[in-house]
Amino acid sequence: MKHDEFFRKHPVFTGEELANHLSSHGKVGGRAREALLAYHQKAGRVVRVRRGLYAVIPAGADTDSFPVDPFLVAAKLTSDSVLSHHTALEFHGKAYSVQEYFTYSASRPLGPLTFRSHVFRGTKFPQALLRAGKVHVGVSTAERAGLELRVASLERTLVDVLDRPDLSGSWEEIWRSLESVEFFDLDKVVEYALLLGNATTGAKLGFFLEQHREPLMVEDRHLKALHDLRPRQPHYLDRAKRTSGRLVSEWNLVVPREVLERAWGEVL
DSSP: OTTHHHHHHOSEEEHHHHHHHHHHTTOOSHHHHHHHHHHHHHTTSEEEEETTEEEEOOTTSOTTTSOOOHHHHHHTSSTTOEEOHHHHHHHTTOOSSOOSEEEEEESSOOOOEEETTEEEEEEEOOHHHHHHTOTTTTEEEEEETTEEEEEEOHHHHHHHHHHOGGGTOOHHHHHHHHHTOOOOOHHHHHHHHHHHTOHHHHHHHHHHHHHTTTTTTOOHHHHHHHHHHSOSSOEESSTTTOOOOEEETTTTEEEOHHHHHTOTTOOO
């Protein structure tokens, strides 16, 4: 079939990508696209993920159970999707545990989507990045199954997961994941944190770096820049949950005991 090469090179594809492929073969208009999709869906070679997004099922595979790569789905849910937060940690092989949800950042994220056993949730790029026109700072392009996708770097992800812990699991999950990263370019980390300009996030980052000063080779200048950003009044490590803890006065941060002492393995 003349369209097999397209399906082979696009294990997950958008309707727009298929339309561009058809136009390159002299076929234009939505009718040709819909007819081709209908044919392959009926044959069990294509499944609909959501409106305008499809996945290819290899010949002979079971249409209902064949695993569709969730990283590719998340990367194509919007035209500017960036794999972020815990999903970026997973992509880089640094997540402490595997989650069933996949997170992406976008200018206009979609509502939550469930496909197969995975939940896909989008979050809007931080307002500071949108205002500055720098939503792709700290974003790199990676290849997966022959397709290019955008993923947040480990430097950006370090800041992002501290900025939005609700998108990355428990504090144990966040801390253990970040502690598995052997090296960060700390100049880029601090630069990105200052670009966000969030005082609480700056304090959380400063606290984390100070706690890991030796293994991450943190310098005084990195901490000073974040110290200058810290809030003037005490803030909770997690503003949403306001878990009780101890005030770390240097960062004006109320830190839960489990994080302060990294007491994950204790039996109470």
